[in-house]
Amino acid sequence: MSKRFKLFIFIGALLYGPGLSNAQTRSIISNLANPAIGMSALFLGQAAPNLTAPGSTGPSFQEAEISVISTVDPLWTLAGNFTFDAGSGLAEEAYAITDSIPNIQIKVGEFRAAFGKHGTLHTHAFPFIQAPIVMSNTIGEEGFKDAGIEAAWMTPLPWYCELTLGGYRQVAVTPDHPLNFNGGSMDNIPYLIHLKNLIDVDEDTTMELGGSDLTGMGDDGRHHFVFGADFTLRNVPLRQSNQRGWILQGEYIRKVSNVGDIYNHESDGWYASFQYRLSQEWWSGIRAEEAFNSVSDISDNPTDTSLSGHVQRASINVAWLPSEFSELKLEYGLAQTANGGPAQVDNRVMLQFNYIIGFHPPHAY
């Protein structure tokens, strides 16, 4: 390259470079295709005579969740949910979905598996402040969250009948993951089978029946299984869909493991709840539940690990929703052991503040 040509390029760059740079800044960077963004935040206040550890009573920051979702291209939609509490942040879910295959929805990434009913809910959508005890003993308080792929097929049957098959990453036991699916062999792919049926009983009422199975091999050489069955009867009067309604729901979950023909019942439990909408702004609910061989410490108190084994709990709450985007929930829960001998009791009152800003995708029915 001649010196004269290099000089020409240099002068050209000096003269036009800044202009080009500015033009590019104005023209090629656009925020028009930004994803929809939303945030929810949960604050909790609680008091109980058995909560003696410092910080276990009084107000607390429970969780915040930032959600983003956008269409990637004609084939895919990408969504992410990032949760934060006082000490940490976590990419709770990040997954892509495609609806391009007739009758089948494919989900890829890190997400909540389609197990049962309560296990698919985000914390801010829990109908009661505390998750059912059986959840933390079986698939995790917030459901089974793992990297994987799921295909949900809407069968051609005359009613809504969905069959979901999922395969996930091997995962070790952690406080959020009570399942030991960490068997290292190549053929250990934890998998899910979920069947969901929903029929319209009449114009206002639906009945849903579901069954789930989550299976994998643990690093203890045992197969670990979780089975679940759920039932929901829901009423939303079409003429008053924003004012009245009720939900009757029950779910049973059982966790077992086996080597050969020897099965070991690890834990099981159930809950049954009834929620009633009093008006546009007011909901109330009542729940009974029982957990067997419970290992989770539901007393939420590091000095007291005694609320385990056979545990029963009753909860009652009332919620005020001044708009679609905020909720105040007052809840009373009474839990006790039924292991024989003196019962250990957890007796608490909670007040939860729930806020949503920005875009929030509608919750599943």
Next chain:
Amino acid sequence: MKSLVKILLGFALAFSTLPAFADLKVATALEDLASVAQFVGGKHVTATSLCKGYQDPHFVPAKPSLMKAIQNADVFISVGLELDGGWLPLVIPGSRNPKIQPGAKGFIDASEEINVLEKPVGTVSRAEGDIHPLGNPHYYVDPANLEVVADHLARVFGELDPTNADDYTANAKAFDEKMEKALKGWEADLKPYKGTSIVVYHENFVYFSTRFGLKLFGTVEPKPGIPPNPRYLTETAEAMKAAGVKVVLYQPYYDADAAQQLAKKAEGTAYEIPTEVGGVPKAKDVFSKFDFIVSTLVKAFSGK
């Protein structure tokens, strides 16, 4: 296991080969859109709405049975402007029907060619209630807007079903002519009451009031989506009395007690009128809906 697979495959085959009864199976988010689609589509189309006319179109429960209902639809017509944003984001993907996903040819946003009113200016804040950031989505309460929708649908139906494109165009033209004629009659009926003030439950009457020259004095809701409290109702009633406003309108899915309480306090009358087809039994299609609205208003204003 093999027999189970055979049974499932048998069901799949049986239900996937159901004969089509029309050239286009159309599903809509609102009965008004189904009504227009049926006029435009004629014998080539079967149009059904997921949301019933007596149901609040803002709050449709996203039942999986709705997903099932559109699993094999060829076309889905959304109201647009986020009126159905509370449930379509679940129902449309949940249908697993690639033909009607947003961006596909079979997904129609009926608001696309509408002259939208009440587009927010400046910052949009929910301090103003559950407002629609893209503008007021209740455009289907203006008869003339339905002509725009009909022309839009005729074009898309023609693209999806070119064999019958001429029929769709002719049907839309006939619909427009019928609507223009009916509109002249409704305008004549309401002409004596031009400038009359009314109170409506929700801000869903602006297109109608603009078309027919009525004045919107206020709403039963203090802000969109926020239920009224006794103090607000008393203040509004006093303002109505001072201004001589006597007519309160509400839809079948709103709290009739609140509307009637307000009317009583204001020494007026509350009337249930449908803003959607199917809201009352007499509102069987878009024409009879406006017949019902106009005749109710004439009765309310004339006191007869």
